[in-house]
């Protein structure tokens with residue numbers, strides 16, 4: 577549904593050049609919620625702005641729903657109308673809502689419908705339908721100043737849906753909201769994704785956003801995609817930085833030389849007594865150094881760092897047993913474990929906005 581190929585964006589100011597995007601190739605499948613995560617300055621906003629051509633890429637292509645937007649933009653001012661039409665199929669939600677304070681809630685949602693040339697009656701009917709969809713029908717006549725942050729973002733989402741888009745781009749839509757409101761807005765995005773088959777590309781610096789709504793995710797650093805894929809696959813990929821970010825585990829061997837392994841449980845495996853099974857069948861002592869359990873994309877996932885010891889401890893056999901139980905097992909090597917950058921976030925912490 578969204579494909580970027582070798583996308584670059586270089587900002588040139590009088591005295592310097594900044595490469596915000598450095599060869600980004602991304603593929604978002606129809607109907608999925610795709611999250612791009614990264615620290616401040618990683619290039620996330622540049623990426624999302626290039627996807628709907630609010631920002632003109634320096635090179636590379638952007639295709640949305642089969643239309644090459646970069647080719648349209650490259651054909652000069654005459655192509656403007658075609659580009660505008662293609663853009664109506666792409667909704668955009670902003671961190672600070674970008675509502676017009678002088679217009680009512682309904683007036684804000686009607687704005688893109690005016691641009692699309694709908695009659696007054698059709699505009700009103702469509703706006704009320706959209707406000708109903710986001711649970712704000714009773715606020716149609718209110719002004720933005722009379723709304724909470726979460727309600728303002730719902731209006732922003734209703735407005736973004738005015739052109740019946742197939743794609744919704746979300747630029748840190750929940751970053752200005754408290755955790756409870758964040759959860760309700762994310763639930764709304766998930767519901768819209770499922771009810772309308774909407775493809776959602778969102779950028780965020782919050783790991784919880786990826787955990788709660790994203791089917792797929794990419795990690796961005798210094799203008800590049802460092803990792804990308806389905807969240808469930810990434811969690812099962814040894815060495816995945818995103819998996820480590822989603823479930824940060826700290827803790828080292830209590831005695832030098834003991835084997836420490838990181839174990840990832842998925843779905844029903846998360847509820848099974850695999851660790852006690854290991855201790856019993858392999859005459860092995862298992863110490864839990866760290867553990868985290870959460871729901872990712874509606875499935876329970878857990879990660880645990882354990883230390884193996886005891887009379888029968890044979891690391892290879894124990895690891896073999898855990899793998900046979902369907903768990904992802906990664907031997908923790910303190911010499912190669914990330915110590916800076918990604919790993920410096922405290923367990924459970926979001927990436928820090930610098």
Ligand SMILES: Nc1ncnc2c1ncn2[C@@H]1O[C@H](COP(=O)(O)OP(=O)(O)OP(=O)(O)O)[C@@H](O)[C@H]1O
Nearest residue numbers: 587594595596614615616617618619620621622623
């Ligand atoms: N209009 C601009 N002119 C010059 N440099 C820019 C411009 N916009 C962004 N940059 C630079 O490009 C780089 C990437 O910025 P971008 O806003 O895309 O990152 P980000 O990951 O979205 O960060 P944040 O989370 O802080 O919004 C940064 O170094 C930034 O300073």
